[in-house]
Amino acid sequence: MEANKYLQSILHNEIPLTRAMEISVAHCDSNKVELTAPLKPNINHKCTAFGGSLYSVAVLCGWGFVFHQMKQNNLSGHIVIQHSEVDYKLPVDGEIRAVCEPGDKKILENFIRTYQRKGRARIKLKIKILFNEQDALLFSGHYVAHK
C-alpha cells in the first residue's frame, strides 16, 4: 500500500474522530508529511476552522511523521505527544493543510539511533498550517516514542 494511504488507514482506524474531521493524508514520505481536512466538519461560529481542529490536524501531522520514520526503519512502538506550543496567526476559512517537513536529517537520525539503543526517544517537530501560502498556525510539539 502507498505510504499516504497506509497512514490514512491507521489514522482513520485508530482515532475515529479523524473520520468525523475528514482528515486525509495528502503526502507521506521520509521528508514530509502533509495532512488536509475540509472546512465544513471543522467549522466554527465565525465560519473559520475551529482552533481545536487546527490543533488536531497539526498534532497528527507530526505524529504521522514520527510513525512513518519508525516504519521506514522497521521499528514499532507507541508515539505520544508530551508538550506543545501553538501560535494562531491567521484564521483559516478554507481547507486545513498541515505540513511537517523538518529538513534537518541529523535530528531524525539521532531520534532513530536513540530509539534503537534505548527503546525510547524524543523528538521536537515544527508543524505549520498554511492558508493562502501564509502561515496560519505554528505548532511545536515534543513527541516521545517508546516500546
Add this chain to the structure above:
Amino acid sequence: MEANKYLQSILHNEIPLTRAMEISVAHCDSNKVELTAPLKPNINHKCTAFGGSLYSVAVLCGWGFVFHQMKQNNLSGHIVIQHSEVDYKLPVDGEIRAVCEPGDKKILENFIRTYQRKGRARIKLKIKILFNEQDALLFSGHYVAHK
C-alpha cells in the same frame, strides 16, 4: 435558560465537531466552567483519549469561561485563542473532564474593564484536565476578545 445549558447549546450549534465529540457543560458560573466528554468518540489507538480531543475540550473550557464572563457583563464580541501551551502529564482512559477556575478576581475585572474601554482585551487562563483526581493535562491559553 440555565447557564450551563445555554453554553452547551452555543457550543453544539456553533462548532459542530463538539457534537461528534459529545462535549457537555457540567458546570458554568462566574467562578468556574467545567466541560466533560465521554471517552468513546474521543478514543485513540491506545484506548485512551486522543491528544487532539483533550486539547479541544480544554480550549473550549477556557473559551466558555470568557464567553460566560462577557455575557454576565452584558458584553458581546468575538473570542479567539491566540497562543497556547500544553503539557500532557497522564493518559486519560475514561471521561475527559476540563476545569477552568481562575480564582484571581482581579484578572477577570481587568479583562472586563479593558474590553469595556477599548473593545478589545486579552486574558491568560489555565485549564486542567483531571483524571482520578490527578492533573492529566495542563493547558495555558491566551484568549483575545474583540468587537
